[in-house]
Amino acid sequence: MGISNENTAAHHLHTLLKSVRDSGEQTLRGAWCKVLDADMDSSEFARRHSEVVMLLQMTIRQLNSLPERSRLRCERYVADWWTVVVQPIHNWGDHTRTPQSLFPQDKLDHLESAADLISGNLIGSGAAPRSADLDEMAMRCNEWIDLLTAMSDAEIDGPVRDALISQVRHLLWLIENATMFGGARVAEEASTVIGSLTQASATLANVQPNHASRWKKMLLGLIAACVVFNQAAPVLQGSITAGEELVKEITAVANDFGSDE
Incomplete structure (x- = not known):
């Protein structure tokens, strides 16, 4: 396994979700708008949040690169990560449910661990580029x-x-x-x-x-x-x-x- 870097889809998904959780906003709506730097009712917000979903899709797909035991362990949390990204149950404008309460720390920790595993297996490929110069x-x-x-x-x-x-x-x-x-x-x-x-x-x-x-x-x-x-x-x-x-x-x-x- 190669040395892990933090340039994978899973790492950036983790960073975004952690930023939403720690935003200090009282609603999910306010937190996502702050992190994505776009108004909820704008096409730019839709574009940016769609990319967050794409990061999740890439993460799920890249779990298949892991050894079977690691893959099976990580896949147990895929539904939790999807719920955190989409929040299909709770109103994003609900002031009684803060982002911190909706984003369990252990679920984010598992996502970061999966990111490290993906990077270690795929570093130097498009899934984990070595460079940051674009x-x-x-x-x-x-x-x-x-x-x-x-x-x-x-x-x-x-x-x-x-x-x-x-x-x-x-x-x-x-x-x-x-x-x-x-x-x-x-x-x-x-x-x-x-x-x-x-x-x-x-x-x-x-x-x-x-x-x-x-x-x-x-x-x-x-x-x-x-x-x-x-x-x-x-x-x-x-x-x-x-x-x-x-x-x-x-x-x-x-x-x-x-x-x-």
Whole structure:
């Protein structure tokens, strides 16, 4: 098992829940608004609390990486963590039930222990990145937005382009809010974006030569940025070569499917 770090979804979920518990607010509504820095009735609050739920989802999924005894022990508390995050029984505006009374300390302790176990098993992967420096990835995201915005409907289907831009912008938003939601959430979303861009590369048609060249170069650049962020080590030329071959293989498979239609 590797050395644990505190850059996992479970660690950031624990930090957020502990902050709600210790907020000093008298209602759950007030505590969540304070911690997420958004008004309850705003779309920004919905967006941010949805990310808290996503951290819980990632935590539950990553429990499967643990040895069986540890996994079974941690899974006993999944329903408790979900209840703490969502509070389906009690009114969030109830002044008679403070966040401290609704967030049992032992349940949070079990969540933090699970976080340490996940990190120890997955450190150096997207689930537990070694680095906290996201400047390179942010730069790559801005480059992608510039390129996608510049591409015409003749080069890439409009809805596909708009969906990709939306995904990249969400990744940028997560990078900007990495202090709140953590590096693991960024790494997971970055992997999703890379997958979407790779799939889209097989659908491009009539692409201007300069756009085609930039697409390939920038896709490899984003892959490299993710490798560097996850492992906190310089990316090797072999990683770039492997990434280039992967793009070629996925594109070839997608083209084969298209030719059968």
